[in-house]
Amino acid sequence: MLLKLLLGLWLTLIIIAGFSFPITETPTNWYDLPFVPGLEDKARIIFFHVPMAWVTTLAFIISLIYGIKYLAKKEIDHDLISSSSAGLGLMFCILATVTGSLWAKFTWGSFWNWDPRETSIFVLLLIYGAYFALRSAIEGEEKKATLSAVYAIIAGITVPFFIFIMPRIVEGLHPNEAIVSKGKISMNRTMLVIFLSSLSGFTALFFWILNLRVRTERLEHKQSLKGD
Amino acid sequence: MYEFLSQNALYIVLLIVLIGWVGIFSYLLRLDKKMTKLEKMFKE
Amino acid sequence: MRESLAATLTIFKKDLRSEMRTRYALNALLMFVITTLSIILFSIGNENVSPELLSGVLWIIIFFSTMSGLSRTFVSEEERGTVMTLHLIAKPLSIYFGKLLFNLLLLGGLNIFTVLLYLLFVSGFTVLNYSIFVTTIILGTLGLASGSTIIAAIIAKANTKGTLYPVLSFPILLPLLLTVINATKLSVSGAQFSESFGEFQILISYLVVLTAISFLLFEYIWKE
Numbered sequence: 261m262l263l264k265l266l267l268g269l270w271l272t273l274i275i276i277a278g279f280s281f282p283i284t285e286t287p288t289n290w291y292d293l294p295f296v297p298g299l300e301d302k303a304r305i306i307f308f309h310v311p312m313a314w315v316t317t318l319a320f321i322i323s324l325i326y327g328i329k330y331l332a333k334k335e336i337d338h339d340l341i342s343s344s345s346a347g348l349g350l351m352f353c354i355l356a357t358v359t360g361s362l363w364a365k366f367t368w369g370s371f372w373n374w375d376p377r378e379t380s381i382f383v384l385l386l387i388y389g390a391y392f393a394l395r396s397a398i399e400g401e402e403k404k405a406t407l408s409a410v411y412a413i414i415a416g417i418t419v420p421f422f423i424f425i426m427p428r429i430v431e432g433l434h435p436n437e438a439i440v441s442k443g444k445i446s447m448n449r450t451m452l453v454i455f456l457s458s459l460s461g462f463t464a465l466f467f468w469i470l471n472l473r474v475r476t477e478r479l480e481h482k483q484s485l486k487g488d
Numbered sequence: 489m490y491e492f493l494s495q496n497a498l499y500i501v502l503l504i505v506l507i508g509w510v511g512i513f514s515y516l517l518r519l520d521k522k523m524t525k526l527e528k529m530f531k532e
Numbered sequence: 533m534r535e536s537l538a539a540t541l542t543i544f545k546k547d548l549r550s551e552m553r554t555r556y557a558l559n560a561l562l563m564f565v566i567t568t569l570s571i572i573l574f575s576i577g578n579e580n581v582s583p584e585l586l587s588g589v590l591w592i593i594i595f596f597s598t599m600s601g602l603s604r605t606f607v608s609e610e611e612r613g614t615v616m617t618l619h620l621i622a623k624p625l626s627i628y629f630g631k632l633l634f635n636l637l638l639l640g641g642l643n644i645f646t647v648l649l650y651l652l653f654v655s656g657f658t659v660l661n662y663s664i665f666v667t668t669i670i671l672g673t674l675g676l677a678s679g680s681t682i683i684a685a686i687i688a689k690a691n692t693k694g695t696l697y698p699v700l701s702f703p704i705l706l707p708l709l710l711t712v713i714n715a716t717k718l719s720v721s722g723a724q725f726s727e728s729f730g731e732f733q734i735l736i737s738y739l740v741v742l743t744a745i746s747f748l749l750f751e752y753i754w755k756e
Contacts, residue, residue, distance in 0.1 A: 264520065268513045275509055277503035301498065329751055386703040393699050396688040403756045407686050410749045414682060414704060417745050421707035424734055428714060469516065475523050479530060 264468065271461045274456065277454050285447050294448045303432035307454055311462035312356040314376075317382060318463065319349025322470075324416045327409030339405035340481060344473040346412070348466065350388040357381055366377045376426035383422060387415040539622045543630025547605075548637070556598050557638060558635050561601045565646050568593050586657040587716035591709055594643060594676070596698075601638065602680045603697040605631050606688035616712060617753075628681070628750040632743075635684075636677040660722035664715060668728075671735040672712040678739055679705050682746040685753045708738055 277291075283303065285295045296303045326342035329335075360378070361371045372378060394411055398404040447455065493499055551557060572589060609615050618627055650657060659665045683701045687693050692705060715731040 264517060268517075272506065272509065273512075275505055276502065279498060279505065325728060331749075382701055386706075390700045390703055392691060393696060394650055394686070397692045397696055399691065403689060406752055406756050407689055411686055411700065413749060414742075414745055417741060418704050418707055418738075421734065421738060423715075425707055425710050428730065429710060449505075467495055472516070472523060475527065479523075481524060482530060 264270045267461065267464050267468065270457070271465065274307065274454060274458045274461055278304055281450065281454070282434065287450070291450060292450050297387075299367065302363060302367055305359065306451075307458045309356060310455070311459050312352050312359065313381065314459060315462055315466045316349050316356055317379070318466065319345045319352060319470075320384065320388075320412075320416065323349060324412055327412045330405055330409050334402070336401060336405065336481065337478070339401075339409070339476050340477040341470075342405075342409065342412070344477055345470055346388060346391055348470055348473065350385075350392070352466070353381065353385050353388055357385060374429075375425065376422070379426055380419070380422050383419065387412075387419075390415070437456040536623055536626045539626035540629045540633065543618075543622060543627055544633045547630065547634040551634075557601050557604055558641075559616070561597055561638075561642055562645065564597050564600055565587060565593060565642065565649065568596065569646075569649055569653065571607060576656075581656050583657050583720040585681050586654055587720055588713050590647070590657070590716065591672075591713050593646055593650070594672070595705070597642060598676050598680055598700060601642065602635050602677070602684055603687060603694060605635055605681065605684045606683070607693050610688045623667070624751045624754040625747065627754065628664045628685070628746065631685075632677060632681045632746075636674065638676045640644050640673050643669060657720065659719050661719045662721065663724065663725050664719035664728045667732060668712055668715040668719060668735075671711065671732060671739065672708065675708045675735055675739045675742065676705065678742045678746065681709065682742070682750065682753075685750060689753070689756055704742075708735065711735055711738070718742075 281291045281293050283293045283295055283301060287294050293303070323342045323345040326338045326345065330338040330342060347360075360381070364373070364375075365371045368375075391408060391412060395404055395408050398407055511523075572593070609618060616664075622630075651659070680701055683697065683704065687697050687700065690696055711731050712735045715728050716729045718731070
């Protein structure tokens with residue numbers, strides 16, 4: 261309980277800091293954020309959008325790991341975790357896509373322009389969508405669990421290809437090139453601290469919601485066993 | 489206070505986001521408590 | 533080893549024979565290609581379309597004809613109720629490779645037909661470097677067959693088979709499609725063969741990875 265309240269406080273502080281710390285060209289005070297040309301106040305998106313994209317990936321990896329575990333041990337509990345994680349991943353994926361797209365409109369001038377990052381998140385969205393379309397089309401708990409785990413693995417194995425393919429097709433616009441240029445991070449210490457705390461905070465939030473979701477699924481599963 | 493807020497739109501957004509976050513957070517807390525209760529009920 | 537190879541060939545021959553008897557897939561697919569191509573020709577009309585755009589259109593035809601043709605591979609076994617018999621007579625791996633071989637033959641024939649028609653009738657599409665173009669078609673066909681066979685096996689167990697197939701296949705085939713479209717663009721813009729090595733590397737590794745993962749996972753699907 262205490263940990264959860266602490267997490268609430270943690271994220272509240274991050275939201276306050278992320279929004280209210282002033283952006284100046286020459287950061288002198290401890291609370292000053294650096295000025296990134298072309299981004300200005302819009303640079304604040306990094307505290308909220310990047311953690312969501314990260315959680316999307318994390319959720320997919322967790323879903324994949326528990327999918328593999330299910331295939332190895334055939335315990336339905338692993339499938340509950342795998343599908344819950346994928347469901348949450350889909351939610352965070354939509355959030356990351358929408359926030360990123362909105363931001364892109366005001367920075368690059370259009371909602372969508374097939375930047376490598378946009379393409380990879382679009383593919384993740386498609387995979388998540390296909391995963392749930394598949395799950396809803398199969399009857400029988402074990403059949404559903406096995407086939408969706410297999411699909412998640414096949415889909416997961418094709419994702420790394422985009423790392424090699426996308427740079428050949430379009431030039432990147434994504435500001436990780438602007439902020440992390442030539443290996444030098446132009447974030448100052450304050451920005452980095454807020455960013456990393458935001459990453460860890462959102463990760464913890466994800467695990468909490470995942471925990472809640474898995475628990476409801478388990479109860480539902482138990483109830484369905486009783487009903488039979 | 490009012491004047492300061494009307495000149496710095498960013499802080500209004502901050503306030504809105506904060507209210508939203510507090511709402512979501514308290515909802516999650518309630519859900520967590522409820523789940524613990526239900527799990528106890530199921531065990532009996 | 534030799535036994536499973538023989539079983540693979542038997543499955544392949546069986547599929548070939550039943551296809552030759554009914555020509556279900558072949559006739560429908562050839563008509564599908566002709567229909568799609570004529571729609572494209574109608575919509576192009578007298579416009580001057582750049583060959584780069586046309587190389588994308590070619591792969592749209594190939595992708596959707598694959599989607600409508602190869603979904604039948606395992607579904608037909610489910611429908612005819614011959615799955616159990618297959619379970620008894622052969623190991624999962626022989627079945628997978630037999631089906632893959634048949635799909636490869638079907639898709640290869642289909643793609644040759646499509647590409648020939650495309651080269652003949654779409655006037656704006658002139659290939660400047662045939663060595664790139666042919667290699668792309670071959671590697672693309674191999675990759676498409678490998679990727680769509682394993683998805684076809686998954687789809688056979690689901691309820692809504694036809695509509696789900698492209699939905700599930702698209703994210704998996706997207707890396708392949710993007711790369712082949714890129715390589716085809718290189719072939720129409722007259723690039724040197726060595727310039728497209730990167731594309732071919734991606735295509736070959738995609739083929740190897742996907743076949744290996746299908747090889748490992750097919751058993752789980754088949755036993756369900």
